[in-house]
Amino acid sequence: MNRIVRPVPGILLRRLAFASIIANVGIVVTGGAVRLTASGLGCPTWPRCTDGSYVTTSEMGAHGVIEFGNRMLTFAVGLIALATVLAVLAHRPRRPGLLALAVAVFLGIPAQAVIGGITVLTNLNPWVVGLHFLASMAVIAASYALWRRIAEPDGPTVAVVPAPLRVLARVTTAVGVAVLVIGTWVTGSGPHAGDQGAARNGLDPESISQVHADSVFLLIGLSVALIFAFRAVGAQRATRAAIVLVAVELGQGLIGFVQYFTHVPAVLVGAHMLGSCLVLLATLAVQWSTRERRPVTLTPVTTPADSATPAVPVTA
Template sequence: MSTSTTPGAPTHSPADVVTPPRGARDWMWIALVANLVGNVAIILTGGLVRLTGSGLGCPTWPECTAGSLVPTGEQTEGFHKFIEFGNRLMSPVLVVIAAWVLVLAARRFWRSRRRFVYACAVPLLFVLVQAVVGGIIVLARLDPRTVSPHFLISLFLVANATYLLYRYREGDDAPQRAVPTVVQRLAWAAAAVGGVVCVLGTAVTGSGPHSGDKDENVRFGFDPHATSWLHADSVMLFLGLAVALVVASRLIEVPAPFRRAWDWTLALSLLQGLVGYVQYFTGRPIAVVAVHLLLSALFTVLLTQGVLTARRR
């Protein structure tokens, strides 16, 4: 029995794209979710290191202290060594998860969706890069010019993890617009401004009170108040774009996932803005800054979805 295909039709089977064989656990989906959760978790553990001044709890790298990969009783860093070492342990966990994702993708999709397999190699590559950057941070004694990229790479990994989850349910055909061109461009503009918001957020952190170490106060040297207000101005611009997208999704026929993504993005952005102002006017207490970090990761997830739902494959 022969089958025919139409020009431009996907070359993979629907079973490859959506679900594993009936009755089987979807290990690919589970691995991709673990990849996302792990990259959000390391943002929180990294934030805990900075907020508790534990950045040099392990004063060397790749060892924790001279002659030992793990904290020792002779160290004078107290509880800080355990917080910093706990954050370091997240890297091998993420390496294992990223390798799991890549192996599963290669075994299942190498013949049918090779581009997806290549995309699944990105987490492993950047987790290894992130580990090296973490070592440079320690050797540079928490220079904010190294800490800020460390956080931004984590946000990129969160965005990439969200992208992989979305791509897993798609085919490999060329993407087509699911919304009018002007709306899609507006979504990309919002994503670009959202990236600026995140970059300026690292400048605020690198100029504020939480230097990352209990003894060394390494800062950018920017005026913290001016930097905070510049960051707030970028947030206002992003909110304007998000409101425009929410309004457009009500006036123009768009897919329901696109509408939901921007509804949630706007709601979370308003919450994040509120937390940011509370953080600013209360002297940046640790608990509020930690919530701000978590919301930054969730913001990245929703913003990525907002862009991805503007097209379909």
């Protein structure tokens, strides 16, 4: 007798995708804790924790426990991603694009683990550590895209703001990515190397911090411009998203300035890493607010309620 597989409801699928976002943000924060407690080489090799053991030993002390614990969290994040993939496969009707996004998130977990292993094998090379962080940002972005796509209907994608404002939103996103990249350079030049013997990237901390601050000022300026531009065309949803983005950026900027003038305390660095994830998510929310998917209908599509500008098709 054939077994009947019950389809996964959309609400469960969306909750799994949201859990994936939370889990990937969480592993960024715990990964920061590894570095900030100088536990980056608590397990001095990879994939084993020591040459003779896959798990930490009592001789390795607290640093070994912290590093090994972070490695174990990778499996938890991977299980959530795998559950999401299986849920997408069981969801009915099949949704275009969902499986590709879910698989991308799932494959990003082992890829991220390999990069983490390379950081250990290279004795916490600051450039590889920076790549490790940026890879997490890419997985978070894919998780967010999956979460948003699940809630959208199947149909054409239309713009709800004029083309110049969509360009401005993309430029803001590009600057936001640049801020994240430069932030890894600042971290690589600073005092929190993850281990007492780990090298720094050789950049002057004061100079690269100034470059980072300048890029943040540019990002905030562009984000404020988005608020006024969206309001001018009556795009209420996009305006709200831009306001949230500016608020998150100001909070993140405040943490950054305080940590700089207080000689980079570990607690504030950890908060700054969490803030980086929130800035990324808020930036992506702005991107999503400039377009929407419309269900296939036999009636003419009308102008969206929150925009005074006629909606035009855009690339999905």
